[in-house]
Amino acid sequence: MTLDVLYFAWLRERIGQPRERIETDAATVRDLIADLAARDDWHAAAFADLAAVRCAVDQQLADLDAPLAGAREVAFFPPMTGG
Amino acid sequence: MTLDVLYFAWLRERIGQPRERIETDAATVRDLIADLAARDDWHAAAFADLAAVRCAVDQQLADLDAPLAGAREVAFFPPMTGG
Amino acid sequence: MSARVQTAPFDLAAELAGFGAGAGAIVTFTGVVRDDTGAMAALEIEHYPGMTERALSDYGSEAAIRFALTDWRIVHRHGRLAVGEPIMMVATAARHRHAAFQAADYLMDWLKSRAPFWKREIGHDGAAAWVDAKASDEDALARW
């Protein structure tokens, strides 16, 4: 499956790019993180502390065990600080 | 003692005037009400239901047992509906 | 940090010009004449000149201390107001949002039941009826 993966705030900075298109067989967000973290040191650093990582699947907030079937866009970011 | 007595909203309407200057020996607001209610039918009607009457002594909200020593202005009115 | 009573309309934007400098959170409440039945032409608001200004100022000062406000403003109209016209406003400024929200809510509860205003509804047919105080407004005040 082809996925657009987006990064925001310090995850974007650690990974060094705002988005990438990847091929993956990950069934869940957590599987996808394992895939990504294995890519290089930058990805590994970004995902070192999962307690500090939030995600959205197709622009809806999702938890790390959310399934990826049919997903086109997954975003990772730190806890939000709006308002 | 000389007192200015003010009336608002339907108390003013029942009594037929917005204010009057009176001489009284009333020690408390409640005594003053007894004095006023004894004056005529209009005053009696205005003070018929004390549960519906609020008062201020010298422009500070007060309860019916508040003392009048030193007071110059007493106002009677229904429960307030501001805001 | 001011309270005003007036017959003229007020302009929220003008009231907020320069309001709350240095604050992180500004909350405003505006009360508007509402007609639920379609029978109302206007609202007439009577007040107690002298005491009103003092009461609004006292309540504002109390809220400022209780909620550590950096600024506050109360404007309340009296006289005849048409349906849709603004009746009054409260603005509060604080470092954080919860203080600003709570202070505005607190001030509204005080103004509803403890500021010397009395409302009368004037119908299209000219009939006038004093608005009764609501038990729910007394209950709201008891929260604080």
Added chain:
Amino acid sequence: MSARVQTAPFDLAAELAGFGAGAGAIVTFTGVVRDDTGAMAALEIEHYPGMTERALSDYGSEAAIRFALTDWRIVHRHGRLAVGEPIMMVATAARHRHAAFQAADYLMDWLKSRAPFWKREIGHDGAAAWVDAKASDEDALARW
């Protein structure tokens, strides 16, 4: 009933023109860039284009149902904002004041912790630091 994300400043008065017609109570919240230490030059706000608009619109619609709002508006800025500049606003309109207050408070709690914005403080010395989410904001959200 609208949500907007923009870099440009907004004007509260313009946002409220025609807002909440028929309502009895209008509450606004405005968040302003605050500098507690004197070291901050600006705030930079990053967001997630596409998702942000959707999230704000979803939260507004939820609040409208939950609190029976007759109108609501959310405007949130992104990009670089100087100290003292407005960051965002929420306006809510309802028949009664408690619904309008609660809805604005509710929306702020959602926006703080569930809208995809990330703040970075820029110091006078050029140093940049991401603002950490606050546990108190999560607690506030749990109230609802």
